Amino acid sequence: MPRYDAPVRDMQFILHDVLSIQNYSNLPGFEDATPDLGDAILEESGKLAKEALFPLNKIGDVQGCVRNADASVKTPDGFKEAYAQMVDNGWLLLGKSPDMGGQGLPYVVNMAANEMNSSANMAFAMYPGLTSGAFEALMAGGSEEQKAMYGPNMASGKWAGTMNLTEPQCGTDLGLIKTKAVPQADGSYKITGQKIWISGGEQDLTENIIHLVLARIEGAPEGIKGISLFVVPKHIVNEDGTPGDRNACSCGGLEEKMGIHGNATCVMNYDGATGWLVGEEHKGMRTMFVMMNEARLGVGMQGLAQAEIAYQNAVDFANDRVQGRSLTGVQAPDKPADPVIVHPDVRRMLMDQKAFIEGARAFTYWTALYGDLHHKSPDEKVREKAGDYMALMTPVLKAFLTDRGFKMANEALQIHGGSGFTQEWGLEQFVRDCRITLIYEGTNGIQALDLVGRKLASNGGRAVFSFFAEMDDFIGTRARDTGQETVIEGLNAANEHMQDGTTWLMQNGMSDFNNAGAASSDYLQLFGLTALTYMWALMAKVAVEKKGDDPFYDDKVLTGQYYVSRILPEAASHLAKLKTGAELMMAMPADRF
């Protein structure tokens, strides 16, 4: 049977050994981010994930959500109780700001807790995850009154929040939104339209649901410049702060889908529902984008999280299942056959997963720490660089971690052979659940376009040049360290490939935008491979210093070498592909496919 155990030591290694978050105690929220306290929080959080959320993972998949005749939605058995437990014990307040009743824990620490929840039960974790996204959007764009009215209950999770963007005719291209908002005399708006694929649009976990809805005010400009953001509570909030009258919005149906069955994916009908403008008229996308970077990091993390749980179970299977004998002679003479982990091709798949997961986790936390620095550093230069990095790394992290996370979950399934294809072992669920991460919060193709079309060129390429300089600097000062030569050589090669690809893009992407589009996904992969190489270089540095004390560090050094030797070679192939440009890709007339 599948299991999940939070990889607390690996998380602590990144937080404290690699990122040294204890050195940022001058920042708000970091005062207590000591290794000891971190241990306590991560251990407890891991227990919650293992004991409360993971046991509901398969139930959620098999039962799914059910829409009742009255348009209410029942979540799978046990979800309601587990959610109440999380709220009651204040788990959702960990990362929220103290003025909203939160504990103000660093974003980077909260990310580790969220990773655990996502590994243990992705469909469940999406409910508080989306609420946090909506909460942050309200904090960024809402009025003081709105913040006070919705903030504390959303922060604690007593109320849920949702994001309503997609409509049947538009997903990626939000300029096509038709949902309309008609101003009322009292300053509110009547919202009318249909939204689809609304995660948690209706559920039985919370007494109120605060919908954030993109809509077009009557007479607004066409396209993306006429979109405004509204807050539309399921129950209109009374003056005393309690949920009051039922608003004119409801779940019109649930989507049948490949995975995340425990999360209700709703068609939401707004039939003249009462809503209030968030921020300025026609500037709804601006608030949305503030929130979207963090949401996208969260999705990248989900890719990592599914790879992690799949990997844990693949390790168990590879050690337990006996089949065939080692190519180099019998290893387990007392057994009818050797455990399959003796076979190099099984090892290859496990090492691929391990090298990806640990690199991906470092990349996620490293980026999240820039999120903290961007918001909290007293130094303007630091805030600027952190903002640059967050913006640049977000699309890479989202797409690279979900692409590879899905691939690695599939490798974990493959190690199980036929057992991986059956429901019993859980692997096929991890794969199905993971598949959505390549799509939502902007498909991975959209991430690639965001990277090459917007983030790369922003401020004259300031962010990416700063990243190149950082890697060059690291290579320069570490080149003579012993024990990490392989990784430094790899970083040097990756850095050169990436600079080469960037130069190609600058020379060819502007003269023909299709060249940029054609190169975008390969460039993103090249970037992701390079970023993980840098992460392995940072990890190897620490591990080499500590090597000898503990095999934990030997394994890090080894895994970094493996990453550079057996995964990084793909970078050259992405570089070769991206340089071929758009011509062959665009030549065939569309009707001849």
Add this chain to the structure above:
Amino acid sequence: MPRYDAPVRDMQFILHDVLSIQNYSNLPGFEDATPDLGDAILEESGKLAKEALFPLNKIGDVQGCVRNADASVKTPDGFKEAYAQMVDNGWLLLGKSPDMGGQGLPYVVNMAANEMNSSANMAFAMYPGLTSGAFEALMAGGSEEQKAMYGPNMASGKWAGTMNLTEPQCGTDLGLIKTKAVPQADGSYKITGQKIWISGGEQDLTENIIHLVLARIEGAPEGIKGISLFVVPKHIVNEDGTPGDRNACSCGGLEEKMGIHGNATCVMNYDGATGWLVGEEHKGMRTMFVMMNEARLGVGMQGLAQAEIAYQNAVDFANDRVQGRSLTGVQAPDKPADPVIVHPDVRRMLMDQKAFIEGARAFTYWTALYGDLHHKSPDEKVREKAGDYMALMTPVLKAFLTDRGFKMANEALQIHGGSGFTQEWGLEQFVRDCRITLIYEGTNGIQALDLVGRKLASNGGRAVFSFFAEMDDFIGTRARDTGQETVIEGLNAANEHMQDGTTWLMQNGMSDFNNAGAASSDYLQLFGLTALTYMWALMAKVAVEKKGDDPFYDDKVLTGQYYVSRILPEAASHLAKLKTGAELMMAMPADRF
């Protein structure tokens, strides 16, 4: 809504333009393989797939199979009628030998028909597919009496056949089989044991099911050398050839699985069932292996088939869905947005699919033609080469086409964005159904081991050296042809990479078998990439000659160039990976993962 239309023209292009099967009219079964007759068969077969099988594809997925309390199994609504239609109209006899009532159509033509059925409804097509496998095994290993008793009814599909290999403790390692066979005075055996994952082990489509069962005769040697093959009919056949007494074997349960829900995956319990030995005692694996090569080609074809149907629907979606505007300016001013096929990254995914599918189809049919030549050529030299190629190419084709087929089906899903994740559009089913092809008939890792450990070295490498020489020869004679320079250059590079990888394996794989195991999957990918390059070279040659007549040929030339420019670069990365050897892969102790 999803659709399927048989790609008849592409199939004919390969059969008649590229492989020129009409030139083999001296071989039995090929007399009538003219383009005209081929058209008629393929058109009709395509109609059957589209009109009878495809409409049941989603029903089969949603309903699945049901085991009744009496251990009988109900297949999804409509399966029974569609199967009866196939049997009544003689569809299953197309490729069967004339002495069994078949039409004796070439294997290569039958492969095209099977591809259609697999695209349209993979779960359904597995029922006759497994029957054909069991039929071929009986033809290869059975006595004249057994052939006469079971052959004609299995050939027509009136009776089904199954393959019973796997047991709970063994899948890959069949030496661990425990099912036992006790000899009886009348020459029969009593078979007792449990088999799992038996496709079509029980169903309501046929009046009898002929199980082929691997078991160990009491007192047999341990391991793989003590395995015998038995025929165990569900109903023992009366002297008049009708199904008689019910045998002591039954379905103990159905597996809950990720996909192919329309196919009953059974636990089969043999409780002293009556069976008869097929071939010699303890030589069961020999007969199994005869059959397995063809079965593995069939699985490779399934990977291609799922990629094909996924691609067709992705093309439709990309042309229909409007979202965003082209990077180079508005393309569809009359619409609210441009069709997504204008976006380079969508094009990239479509071209990747197209270049894979057409190359994979050529590789499948090219290999299948060697199957015909191996069995039917009057020339011993030709038979030998064909046998060599069949053996060598089989693991490559099985693993490469299913790995990539799954990847490409996922790309087709990705083009659909959120719609791809919902059941409505069918894509998520194609992906789930396809996933098993990487596992059954030997996991893809096992294929890679079969390739490097057995097939490559067989007869001193005669097969692979012959393949190198064939490519060298092609490059030499075509190097000066105009219009196909890109493809010839690509073939030259691929050929060099593959020879390089082969040399590395010969030098390092024998001294440390783990090096061979560690390199095996990357070597197989390198081989597959090279084989498809050769296929594109063969196709480009014809297309260049016919270019100008018809845009169909221009598209082939273009797609071949695309393949070489944008897919083949992966070969170098596999070469780099395989040369790193086993050391890093095997270094970490198993209990530290």
